[in-house]
Amino acid sequence: MSPLLGRIKTPSVIPGFGLTLGFTLLYLSLVVLIPLSALILKTTELTWEQFWATVTDPRTLAAYKLSFGASLAGALINLVFGSLAAWVLVRYRFIGRRVLDAMVDLPFALPTAVAGIALTTLYTENGWLGRYLEPLGIRVAFAPLGVVVALTFIGLPFVVRTLQPVIEDLDRELEEAAASLGARRITTLRRVILPELWPAMLTGFTLALARALGEYGSVVFISGNIVGETEIPPLLIIMKLEEYDVGSATAIAVVMLLASFLLLLMINLLQWWSARRHVAARITLRVSPSAGGV
Amino acid sequence: MDTALILQPTKPQRGGIGGPSTPATTEPLAVRGVLITIALVFLGVFLGAPLAVVFAEAFAKGTAAYWESLREPDALAAIKLTLLTAALAVPANLVFGVAASWAIAKFDFVGKSVLITLIDLPFAVSPVISGLIYVLLFGLQGWLGPWLAAHDIKIIFAVPGIVLATIFVTFPFVARELIPLMQAQGNEEEEAALSLGASGWQTFRRVTLPNIKWGLLYGVILCNARAMGEFGAVSVVSGHIRGLTNTMPLHVEVLYNEYNFVAAFAVASLLAVLALVTLAVKSAVEWRYRRELKRGGATPGPGGPA
Numbered sequence: 001m002s003p004l005l006g007r008i009k010t011p012s013v014i015p016g017f018g019l020t021l022g023f024t025l026l027y028l029s030l031v032v033l034i035p036l037s038a039l040i041l042k043t044t045e046l047t048w049e050q051f052w053a054t055v056t057d058p059r060t061l062a063a064y065k066l067s068f069g070a071s072l073a074g075a076l077i078n079l080v081f082g083s084l085a086a087w088v089l090v091r092y093r094f095i096g097r098r099v100l101d102a103m104v105d106l107p108f109a110l111p112t113a114v115a116g117i118a119l120t121t122l123y124t125e126n127g128w129l130g131r132y133l134e135p136l137g138i139r140v141a142f143a144p145l146g147v148v149v150a151l152t153f154i155g156l157p158f159v160v161r162t163l164q165p166v167i168e169d170l171d172r173e174l175e176e177a178a179a180s181l182g183a184r185r186i187t188t189l190r191r192v193i194l195p196e197l198w199p200a201m202l203t204g205f206t207l208a209l210a211r212a213l214g215e216y217g218s219v220v221f222i223s224g225n226i227v228g229e230t231e232i233p234p235l236l237i238i239m240k241l242e243e244y245d246v247g248s249a250t251a252i253a254v255v256m257l258l259a260s261f262l263l264l265l266m267i268n269l270l271q272w273w274s275a276r277r278h279v280a281a282r283i284t285l286r287v288s289p290s291a292g293g294v
Numbered sequence: 295m296d297t298a299l300i301l302q303p304t305k306p307q308r309g310g311i312g313g314p315s316t317p318a319t320t321e322p323l324a325v326r327g328v329l330i331t332i333a334l335v336f337l338g339v340f341l342g343a344p345l346a347v348v349f350a351e352a353f354a355k356g357t358a359a360y361w362e363s364l365r366e367p368d369a370l371a372a373i374k375l376t377l378l379t380a381a382l383a384v385p386a387n388l389v390f391g392v393a394a395s396w397a398i399a400k401f402d403f404v405g406k407s408v409l410i411t412l413i414d415l416p417f418a419v420s421p422v423i424s425g426l427i428y429v430l431l432f433g434l435q436g437w438l439g440p441w442l443a444a445h446d447i448k449i450i451f452a453v454p455g456i457v458l459a460t461i462f463v464t465f466p467f468v469a470r471e472l473i474p475l476m477q478a479q480g481n482e483e484e485e486a487a488l489s490l491g492a493s494g495w496q497t498f499r500r501v502t503l504p505n506i507k508w509g510l511l512y513g514v515i516l517c518n519a520r521a522m523g524e525f526g527a528v529s530v531v532s533g534h535i536r537g538l539t540n541t542m543p544l545h546v547e548v549l550y551n552e553y554n555f556v557a558a559f560a561v562a563s564l565l566a567v568l569a570l571v572t573l574a575v576k577s578a579v580e581w582r583y584r585r586e587l588k589r590g591g592a593t594p595g596p597g598g599p600a
Binding site: 009012015023031038091109110114115128156172217246253256260 | 319320321322325326329330332333334336337339340341342343344345347348351389390393394396397398400401402403404405409411412413414415416418419420421422423426427428429430431433435436437458461462465481484485488489494497498516519522523524525526529530542543544546547550555558559562565566568569570572573574576577
């Protein structure tokens, strides 16, 4: 082994370090790092005025606003109903539970274009759901609400799947203890269960938000792409590219990319924090005599 | 499938709902009923309805019209291109995933956590941006564009661009499944095999591979589903040349925008079937895992795709 490898890695009898790490770094650079840095380099070719004019253009601002607002709304819907669904799927037994549980991953598996045309068809005025909503004055397809629906669909698995293992791991003895001390179920939920769950709920919420911010396929069909009203940033990027305005496309993309990296950082911090909390909780449980129990 | 597992009598339960819990740690029957109903309505509206409407629309004008739309030359070309793209992108990312997880799980080295973060990077990038970066590299206004044009090599608005963009968006799938799995399994078995005189390759094939096969399969299935279904990234680099650079999702878009709904949903239904197969395989893999776990294997199951 070369002396350089010896310095960066602890010794091991297992072979193949140089080969596998070398290939990993090469492939990572060729497929991900070099293309991504092309985007950063392209931004440096823009003048600050150019960049600023593009990203503060009213149409771009409207797109950012819609994208962020609808992603937030979708993630909030998922936070409430996704948490409820996770609870029901883990704690209750009913017919069709396992099929429903498997179906939760559908938004990961169904191509976004298919989801897009399916949701649009559901919510147009003659659609299965649209025909009941339109008479009530609720317009979903070809309106900002449609973007919220699409982004709710896209983010649905995140809260449920982040929460499920945490609910499974909940210590039933704590709930029994609370009940035996006279707490009503709602008090137990508020004081015992929710404090355990909410770091995972927040992580799921942020993951759903991050996924929704970059989404394109499921949104472009249902939004109707009305100028300045239901356009999202990825659509503007594609339109700029079609006009051969690569500079503006890059400027819009860089702002999006920065937002998703910030969210990614937040997700990592959240996960680190909730893991630490989890460990801390376990340690207190182990040392406290009251939790000895059965 | 093991019928014994299906036929196993379930525990008697009050009112058909309620779990393995004592009255003190569950909600009143009425509350449970309401919560289950809300969950069913939510999942029904957001998951069941979109799936059902795909098949309803695809067969709206009967099975003859359905098959007719799939036999059309442009549809066949789109199906072929999608299969070709997946056939190139999935093996490439499979080899990478195995190599990366071997390096990361079996060794300790400086900068490991940075490497793991970098592998996850494509998940944080919007699909449209994933396409854009290849346009910036290989497009006519891109760095390599003039050189490629001079040598008459077409990447953007051609098949190579589609494959590259697909490789980018499906890049982390296999590695992500394998890294935590191999980390949890540790090195003892491999070290034993090596000390008994097995070669590195033999150790991988006979010891490591059997241990990771379910996680590997799961990663490949997810990678394949995304490779065949990718829309945003491919849409940027393809140029939408009918019969030439349209994958199935792009063909769906073209047909839908032409108001040819039956044909659009017919092609979409194939992708929906692929999604259902993906979910079924995922459930089966998880089930096999749990069974192996019960039989005494200490390997943790594959995590969710989140």
